[in-house]
Amino acid sequence: MATAATSPQHGTGQRPRRRRRTLAPYVLIAPALLLFAAFMGVPILYALFLSTQGLRIVDEGVFGIRDEVFVGLANYAEILTDGAFWAGFGRLALYGLIAVPLTLGLALLFALLLDHGASRAKRFTRTAIFIPYAIPGVVASLMWGFMYLPSTSPFSHLTRELGLGSIPFLDGGAIYPSLANIAIWGGTGFNMIIIYTSLRGIPAELCDAARIDGCTEWQIAWRIKVPLVAPALVLTGLFALIGTLQVYGEPTMLSSMTTEISQTWVPLMHIYRDGFIRDDLPMAAAGSVFLAVGTLLVSLALLKATQRRAFGGFK
Amino acid sequence: MQLRGLTRYGALLGALALVAGCAGGSSGDKVITLDYWCWSGSQAAKVAAFNDAHPHIRVRHTDAGGGVDSATKLLTASRAGNAPDVSCVEYPTVPSMIVSDVLADIAEYTAGIEDAFTPEVWGMTRFEGQVYGIPQDIGPMVLLYNARRFDELGIGVPATWEEFAEVAAAVRERDPSTHLATFAPTEFGNFAGLAQQAGAAWWTVEDREWTVDISDDRTLEVAAYWEDLIDRDLVKAEPLLTPEWNNRVNRGEVLTWPAALWAPDVIHGIAAGQAGDWAIAPLPRWEEDSEAVALQGGTALAVTKNSDHPQAAAEFAIWMNTAEAAYELQIASGQYPACVAGQAAAAQGPPPALMAGQEDYWDIATHAAANTVSDVTWGPNVSTAGDAYRDAMSAAIRDGTPLTDAIRETQRIVVEEMRRVGFRLAQ
Numbered sequence: 001m002a003t004a005a006t007s008p009q010h011g012t013g014q015r016p017r018r019r020r021r022t023l024a025p026y027v028l029i030a031p032a033l034l035l036f037a038a039f040m041g042v043p044i045l046y047a048l049f050l051s052t053q054g055l056r057i058v059d060e061g062v063f064g065i066r067d068e069v070f071v072g073l074a075n076y077a078e079i080l081t082d083g084a085f086w087a088g089f090g091r092l093a094l095y096g097l098i099a100v101p102l103t104l105g106l107a108l109l110f111a112l113l114l115d116h117g118a119s120r121a122k123r124f125t126r127t128a129i130f131i132p133y134a135i136p137g138v139v140a141s142l143m144w145g146f147m148y149l150p151s152t153s154p155f156s157h158l159t160r161e162l163g164l165g166s167i168p169f170l171d172g173g174a175i176y177p178s179l180a181n182i183a184i185w186g187g188t189g190f191n192m193i194i195i196y197t198s199l200r201g202i203p204a205e206l207c208d209a210a211r212i213d214g215c216t217e218w219q220i221a222w223r224i225k226v227p228l229v230a231p232a233l234v235l236t237g238l239f240a241l242i243g244t245l246q247v248y249g250e251p252t253m254l255s256s257m258t259t260e261i262s263q264t265w266v267p268l269m270h271i272y273r274d275g276f277i278r279d280d281l282p283m284a285a286a287g288s289v290f291l292a293v294g295t296l297l298v299s300l301a302l303l304k305a306t307q308r309r310a311f312g313g314f315k
Numbered sequence: 316m317q318l319r320g321l322t323r324y325g326a327l328l329g330a331l332a333l334v335a336g337c338a339g340g341s342s343g344d345k346v347i348t349l350d351y352w353c354w355s356g357s358q359a360a361k362v363a364a365f366n367d368a369h370p371h372i373r374v375r376h377t378d379a380g381g382g383v384d385s386a387t388k389l390l391t392a393s394r395a396g397n398a399p400d401v402s403c404v405e406y407p408t409v410p411s412m413i414v415s416d417v418l419a420d421i422a423e424y425t426a427g428i429e430d431a432f433t434p435e436v437w438g439m440t441r442f443e444g445q446v447y448g449i450p451q452d453i454g455p456m457v458l459l460y461n462a463r464r465f466d467e468l469g470i471g472v473p474a475t476w477e478e479f480a481e482v483a484a485a486v487r488e489r490d491p492s493t494h495l496a497t498f499a500p501t502e503f504g505n506f507a508g509l510a511q512q513a514g515a516a517w518w519t520v521e522d523r524e525w526t527v528d529i530s531d532d533r534t535l536e537v538a539a540y541w542e543d544l545i546d547r548d549l550v551k552a553e554p555l556l557t558p559e560w561n562n563r564v565n566r567g568e569v570l571t572w573p574a575a576l577w578a579p580d581v582i583h584g585i586a587a588g589q590a591g592d593w594a595i596a597p598l599p600r601w602e603e604d605s606e607a608v609a610l611q612g613g614t615a616l617a618v619t620k621n622s623d624h625p626q627a628a629a630e631f632a633i634w635m636n637t638a639e640a641a642y643e644l645q646i647a648s649g650q651y652p653a654c655v656a657g658q659a660a661a662a663q664g665p666p667p668a669l670m671a672g673q674e675d676y677w678d679i680a681t682h683a684a685a686n687t688v689s690d691v692t693w694g695p696n697v698s699t700a701g702d703a704y705r706d707a708m709s710a711a712i713r714d715g716t717p718l719t720d721a722i723r724e725t726q727r728i729v730v731e732e733m734r735r736v737g738f739r740l741a742q
Contacts, residue, residue, distance in 0.1 A: 057737035259709035
């Protein structure tokens with residue numbers, strides 16, 4: 001911080017100025033701190049408080065009245081022993097195993113291809129791949145939903161014409177790739193841009209030197225470019241992981257089109273159901289706190305595991 | 316909400332000015348402002364008509380989303396202390412709203428409209444003499460059928476559920492791409508209606524002691540009936556009103572919809588090209604001698620505890636659902652009024668566009684409305700029941716397990732939650 005102000009060259013007569021300088025950083029971070037407190041700190045504390053409350057019946061009125069009382073950790077005990085909540089995490093894992101590697105893999109592939117000297121129509125291709133990211137998730141889910149339902153699906157129409165019957169996009173295990181597809185379609189462009197920007201930052205002389213040494217383009221991509229964009233890969237990987245834990249929109253939109261998706265299909269749907277269909281906000285708060293803490297821990301673990309490789313490699 | 320706050324401050328400032336200035340003046344000509352949430356079609360016109368007729372009350376109408384959304388928002392707003400003065404509430408959620416302390420008892424204002432509704436209709440908003448809403452529209456259950464396709468296939472309209480199954484089999488034989496009906500695992504209210512028709516009473520309450528009987532014998536019989544039809548591929552099990560379903564309705568592959576008097580508008584909305592092709596018939600019966608059908612859907616206008624002007628709010632709710640000007644607008648928009656006078660007026664008009672050719676439409680509709688199941692009590696956690704039903708039924712249909720097990724699962728979840736929340740249970 002303001003340690004420079006205490007260097008011995010400055011005389012004791014500088015005191016008022018010194019105080020001003022030590023005040024400055026606090027003044028400068030005050031707006032951010034205030035906003036953080038108002039929009040992050042207070043809601044988090046409120047959610048923590050709420051998660052220890054419960055709506056219980058008191059004897060009043062024709063049917064009794066539900067009132068907020070302190071229930072300690074009962075909500076946590078309830079939700080953490082709820083099989084449906086954990087089953088949601090299981091589905092997330094399956095979904096994430098399909099969506100995350102494919103999104104990142106495709107994004108890296110496209111970025112490398114765009115960065116390749118021989119590629120043509122780069123600007124158009126870049127925009128074309130990026131555009132799905134600009135489509136709101138709800139619109140994308142509806143659009144894909146229509147393309148999955150047998151009687152409106154162009155794919156199923158084709159297979160039926162060929163005498164193969166409809167493709168069961170929304171039935172059984174097919175729901176996972178179908179959902180992951182929406183995320184991959186929407187997310188690849190965004191991740192590609194991040195990786196591509198990072199690729200553009202690689203000094204040209206590195207690749208030139210490699211070429212003179214006799215590297216093929218494939219070797220340049222694999223041995224030079226990919227290690228150098230590792231920080232970008234870690235970043236996109238982190239986003240993808242958090243994004244997976246927060247999957248909500250796509251299954252919610254598709255849930256009215258198939259019996260495959262229950263209302264507790266993923267943890268966030270479970271939380272929404274508790275809070276807004278079952279009118280049990282304290283339970284929803286407990287679920288949210290658990291999910292937030294879990295996300296934080298998983299993110300930290302991922303950063304820790306990849307830190308050296310990503311950020312320590314080129315000191 | 317912010318505006319409302321402002322008017323409150325405005326009122327406060329006004330009061331201070333009066334005190335400070337010792338100024339005289341009558342407070343009788345002050346205009347009361349009411350906030351009102353409702354989603355159905357004719358609301359804007361009805362509210363405008365009310366405002367014109369009542370210079371001392373000004374109602375601001377907001378469409379806060381359909382039944383489920385609106386109920387959620389109302390609960391949340393009520394906790395925050397800024398619920399609207401009056402809101403539409405679906406009948407099944409009225410008890411849960413009372414339990415969540417959202418609704419005000421307006422019995423003191425309703426003495427004059429005792430005869431405006433039948434006891435069956437009052438029964439959905441009045442509990443032990445306390446009135447928690449003025450009924451707006453009701454949905455007596457009827458069978459909607461595509462009369463043109465019925466003629467094409469040469470099949471008759473079933474009068475009993477037994478005949479319904481026979482006709483369903485005949486349909487499959489004559490046109491393999493077509494099903495007589497859809498069994499939607501998502502339609503809790505519809506299934507509840509079918510079970511009530513069969514004599515089920517899912518909840519009963521006495522002295523705040525509840526009995527939950529969702530898996531009683533009648534309900535299990537109804538579930539077994541549909542399970543059999545699904546197993547024999549006589550009805551198609553899938554969600555309703557999806558692009559998929561709408562498409563099949565348009566292609567004439569869905570021949571009937573056992574629903575309620577609000578349903579013609581819904582079908583017209585998705586298959587306008589079939590206007591005039593459809594007709595209604597009495598809902599098939601479980602036994603030859605019992606004609607009573609359930610009420611599915613429908614809403615009441617309820618006054619909230621947050622309201623600062625319960626009397627004006629009650630006056631508004633009563634006018635909206637009993638005044639001639641109001642129900643005329645309601646009928647014009649295709650809604651079936653809850654009040655007796657409104658139902659009589661509706662019967663004088665033409666049938667809905669979807670049933671344009673049907674001469675006895677109103678005879679059948681009025682007959683259904685006059686013969687409804689009485690004493691239906693909805694539980695204090697209907698939304699949990701609906702949600703549990705939906706998930707259990709969907710899973711049963713997906714995995715091919717018995718629907719009766721799904722009903723038992725629903726019962727288990729409902730009872731478990733009621734116990735956890737602290738309701739007294741009779742079992």
